[in-house]
Amino acid sequence: MSTETSDVCSLLIVDDSRVSRMMIRAFxxxxxxxxxxxxxxxGNEALTxxxxxxxxxxxxxxxxxxxxxxxxxxxxxxxxPHLRIAIFSANIQEVLRTRAADLGAQFxxxxxxxxxxxxxxxxxxAGRV
Amino acid sequence: MFNLTDLHxxxxxxxxxxxAGRAAASLSEIVGExxxxxxxxVEIRRSEELNVQAxxxxxxxxxxVKQQFSGTFSAEASLxxxxxxxxxxxxxxxxxxxxxxxxxEFEQEAMCExxxxxxxxxxxxxxxxxxxxxxxSLPTYTVYSADEVIQNIVDLEDQVYILIxxxxxxxxRRQVNGRLIFLFSSGSLSSLRTKIDSFLxxx
Amino acid sequence: MNISTVxxxxxxxxxxxxxxxxxxxxxxxxxxxxxxxxxxxxxxGINYLSAINQPLELVFPEKLPAPFVxxxxxxxxxxxxxxxxxxxxxxPLPLYSPQKSDEKLSQSVILNPIKDNQGNWNCLIQVTDxxxxxxxxxxxxxxxxxxxxxxxxxxxxxxxxxxxxxxHYKIEMNxxxxxxxxxxxxxxxxxxxxxxNDHYGHPAGDAAIIAVATCIRTTMxxxxxxxxxxxxxxxxxxxxxxxxxxxxxLAENIRSxxxxxxxxxxxxxxxxxxxxxxGVSSFLPGMVVDAxxxxxxxxxxxxAAKQKGRNQVQFLPL
Numbered sequence: 001m002s003t004e005t006s007d008v009c010s011l012l013i014v015d016d017s018r019v020s021r022m023m024i025r026a027f028x029x030x031x032x033x034x035x036x037x038x039x040x041x042x043g044n045e046a047l048t049x050x051x052x053x054x055x056x057x058x059x060x061x062x063x064x065x066x067x068x069x070x071x072x073x074x075x076x077x078x079x080x081p082h083l084r085i086a087i088f089s090a091n092i093q094e095v096l097r098t099r100a101a102d103l104g105a106q107f108x109x110x111x112x113x114x115x116x117x118x119x120x121x122x123x124x125x126a127g128r129v
Numbered sequence: 130m131f132n133l134t135d136l137h138x139x140x141x142x143x144x145x146x147x148x149a150g151r152a153a154a155s156l157s158e159i160v161g162e163x164x165x166x167x168x169x170x171v172e173i174r175r176s177e178e179l180n181v182q183a184x185x186x187x188x189x190x191x192x193x194v195k196q197q198f199s200g201t202f203s204a205e206a207s208l209x210x211x212x213x214x215x216x217x218x219x220x221x222x223x224x225x226x227x228x229x230x231x232x233x234e235f236e237q238e239a240m241c242e243x244x245x246x247x248x249x250x251x252x253x254x255x256x257x258x259x260x261x262x263x264x265x266s267l268p269t270y271t272v273y274s275a276d277e278v279i280q281n282i283v284d285l286e287d288q289v290y291i292l293i294x295x296x297x298x299x300x301x302r303r304q305v306n307g308r309l310i311f312l313f314s315s316g317s318l319s320s321l322r323t324k325i326d327s328f329l330x331x332x
Numbered sequence: 333m334n335i336s337t338v339x340x341x342x343x344x345x346x347x348x349x350x351x352x353x354x355x356x357x358x359x360x361x362x363x364x365x366x367x368x369x370x371x372x373x374x375x376x377g378i379n380y381l382s383a384i385n386q387p388l389e390l391v392f393p394e395k396l397p398a399p400f401v402x403x404x405x406x407x408x409x410x411x412x413x414x415x416x417x418x419x420x421x422x423x424p425l426p427l428y429s430p431q432k433s434d435e436k437l438s439q440s441v442i443l444n445p446i447k448d449n450q451g452n453w454n455c456l457i458q459v460t461d462x463x464x465x466x467x468x469x470x471x472x473x474x475x476x477x478x479x480x481x482x483x484x485x486x487x488x489x490x491x492x493x494x495x496x497x498x499x500h501y502k503i504e505m506n507x508x509x510x511x512x513x514x515x516x517x518x519x520x521x522x523x524x525x526x527x528x529n530d531h532y533g534h535p536a537g538d539a540a541i542i543a544v545a546t547c548i549r550t551t552m553x554x555x556x557x558x559x560x561x562x563x564x565x566x567x568x569x570x571x572x573x574x575x576x577x578x579x580x581x582l583a584e585n586i587r588s589x590x591x592x593x594x595x596x597x598x599x600x601x602x603x604x605x606x607x608x609x610x611g612v613s614s615f616l617p618g619m620v621v622d623a624x625x626x627x628x629x630x631x632x633x634x635x636a637a638k639q640k641g642r643n644q645v646q647f648l649p650l
Contacts, residue, residue, distance in 0.1 A: 155399075155402065155403075155406070158398060158399050158402060159399050159420050159421075189495075190483070190495075212499055213499040213502060213503065216499060216500065216503055217503050217506070219419075220503060220507070222420060223419055223420065233484055233496075235417070235418075235419035238417035238418060238419050238440065239417045239419040239420055241415050241417060242415050242416060242417040242419075242420055245413075245414060245415045249406070249410055249412045249414065252410070252412060253409075253410035253412060256410070263411075263412070264411065264412070265412045265413060266413070267413050267415060267442065268415060272483055302510075303506070303510070
């Protein structure tokens with residue numbers, strides 16, 4: 001597994017499931033052990049945290065208590081348009097994929113696996129030209 | 130708490146939400162509308178402590194779809210909606226052109242299919258993520274009173290543990306609440322717990 | 333379980349298979365047909381030789397519905413049985429009645445995952461003519477001792493009972509509010525029914541209730557309208573998408589139809605025959621009113637009809 005020790009990026013993982021956050025964290029650190037990871041368990045918490053710290057990337061779940069993940073993503077992108085967001089969801093219908101695309105975010109179907117996390121990571125890194 | 134920790138329940142919640150996502154996609158293909166299905170909470174109880182309040186059964190009658198599954202472990206799975214909610218779902222799925230008589234006639238068959246889609250999606254998500262083999266019986270649909278629902282669970286001798294999932298189903302912007310209930314013997318629950326532990330260890 | 337240990341070895345399985353009054357198709361994980369029985373041949377017009385080893389999706393002249401194809405894939409992937417209700421999938425396969433070859437057959441389908449001797453998973457498609465599914469539903473109901481078939485019907489008159497009305501009323505009310513349509517209610521009461529029962533006896537009273545229920549039902553024209561027995565001698569009619577004028581007209585038709593039954597009622601204080609009083613009320617788009625208030629208002633309308641002399645229709649705006 002290639003590790004790019006030169007890049008230190010900051011990632012925000014947003015999901016109300018602790019298990020999901022653990023899994024995303026584990027797969028990401030496996031590929032990029034130097035990335036700095038912060039976790040949030042709701043969209044509202046994410047909105048607070050993005051204003052306090054700088055993040056390069058973000059994974060966002062949709063169905064969480066409080067604000068919907070897609071709405072949180074929309075609000076975050078208004079204030080931080082350079083943040084690359086991957087929307088992780090169990091809802092695989094077209095409407096949602098379109099919404100993600102319209103926001104400029106990457107849609108990734110759950111379950112959280114090495115493969116699905118890699119899709120997110122590729123999207124993140126594609127932003128760095 | 131009762132053999133399954135919060136972490137175990139969290140893992141199950143993730144598994145069932147994946148199942149819900151798949152079921153929603155299948156339902157959406159049938160009705161031609163966006164369908165949202167989510168599992169906001171999972172809890173585990175012992176069946177003997179169940180009463181109407183614990184299950185939050187406020188309405189008088191409930192439509193229940195049941196499937197028996199077996200394999201790596203066995204359990205009885207039930208999808209529960211109040212009768213009123215069941216009729217609302219039927220109306221949403223079959224179109225408001227249907228007469229009241231037709232709706233009532235089709236309730237049994239259509240609810241069986243709805244329950245089959247949701248239960249199968251949850252079972253297959255469990256099978257995929259927890260690496261287990263599961264087979265299932267065909268669904269049956271019955272209408273019970275709230276007391277009968279409790280009685281049927283409490284009367285079972287060897288099915289001691291009950292996993293209760295709250296589910297939200299939204300079709301055409303109308304939201305309906307239901308329950309997914311899994312009845313396990315203590316042996317089956319142990320098997321399930323072992324599989325969840327393996328899953329968590331591999332992260 | 334080894335089939336040969338439970339059945340005589342002289343059995344010709346293909347005869348059994350083709351004699352079944354159920355359609356059977358077996359497809360493999362690539363969607364190719366492995367088995368195709370006589371029932372399917374008869375109802376599709378496609379014989380065994382033309383079907384065998386062909387992809388199911390290509391063997392018919394019409395395209396198969398996407399949800400049906402998706403269900404077969406799901407069955408093989410999950411190895412779990414799938415049911416396709418006739419209610420949600422009227423014609424999963426292009427099948428026709430053998431007697432009337434242009435009449436499409438309403439079907440109920442069950443998919444079972446079946447493993448072969450090499451460990452490959454296949455999908456067994458069982459098709460029944462939907463009218464035969466009424467038998468299956470009865471079987472499913474018989475499995476539970478507690479399900480009462482008539483949980484929704486009134487045993488005396490055969491029309492819906494109050495419990496069914498109550499849940500349906502809430503649904504229609506929600507629908508009317510969401511879709512901004514009208515909903516009208518009629519509440520009917522047989523005039524001086526207690527006097528009728530006392531004078532003619534309870535069996536006659538029951539017969540009269542049945543007669544009035546039938547009369548209401550036959551006067552109603554639209555399939556979306558429903559009538560239920562609300563109380564002993566009280567009925568309620570729910571009219572979705574019905575204007576106040578149309579509701580009142582129906583009410584008057586019912587009132588006059590009951591009068592025309594000419595059921596002798598010597599102890600009625602207002603007529604020589606059985607009559608009904610009817611209260612009418614309508615929920616109009618934009619009204620901010622809950623279901624209970626609407627119901628109470630209709631009750632008040634009925635009360636007004638009684639107060640004003642009975643055997644009449646009174647409309648009370650919400």
